[in-house]
Amino acid sequence: MKKNIALITALLIATGICTVNAAEIHPQRQAELLYLLKHDCGSCHGMRLEGGLGPALTAKRLAPYGIEFLALTIVQGRPGTPMPPWRPFITDPEAYWLAGQLKQGVNQ
Numbered sequence: 001m002k003k004n005i006a007l008i009t010a011l012l013i014a015t016g017i018c019t020v021n022a023a024e025i026h027p028q029r030q031a032e033l034l035y036l037l038k039h040d041c042g043s044c045h046g047m048r049l050e051g052g053l054g055p056a057l058t059a060k061r062l063a064p065y066g067i068e069f070l071a072l073t074i075v076q077g078r079p080g081t082p083m084p085p086w087r088p089f090i091t092d093p094e095a096y097w098l099a100g101q102l103k104q105g106v107n108q
């Protein structure tokens with residue numbers, strides 16, 4: 001599993017997602033993404049993101065994961081699990097921004 005994370009991160013670096021600048025996300029879109037996080041992601045991860053059908057998305061729990069890995073999980077989902085791909089609704093830079101918010105702790 002550790003190896004997979006390193007591989008995925010390397011692939012993301014190769015595809016350029018890591019160069020994304022969160023400042024490019026318009027504040028209004030940031031508010032929309034945080035709303036989505038609470039209401040849509042929250043339906044599985046818990047309203048306070050402390051876990052439900054999906055695991056908790058608190059800063060503490062996500063500490064071992066890189067932002068790139070989390071962003072990839074958001075856009076591609078986890079095939080074979082209930083975690084759906086959000087690519088139709090969330091762009092790569094937006095997923096990267098959202099992953100950064102989760103790493104910082106959205107509820108703290």
Ligand code: HEC
Nearest residue numbers: 037040041044053054055070073074078081082083084086
């Ligand atoms: C239908 C339920 C469902 C919804 C909705 C959902 N998730 Fe998930 N999510 C899951 C499950 C289940 C997992 C665990 C997958 C696994 O077993 O690897 C997961 C895993 C994750 C992970 C990786 C966490 C880890 O510990 O590996 C992240 C990050 C994540 N989801 C973010 C989101 C975000 C952001 C949204 C909203 C845009 C969202 N999820 C919406 C079910 C959901």
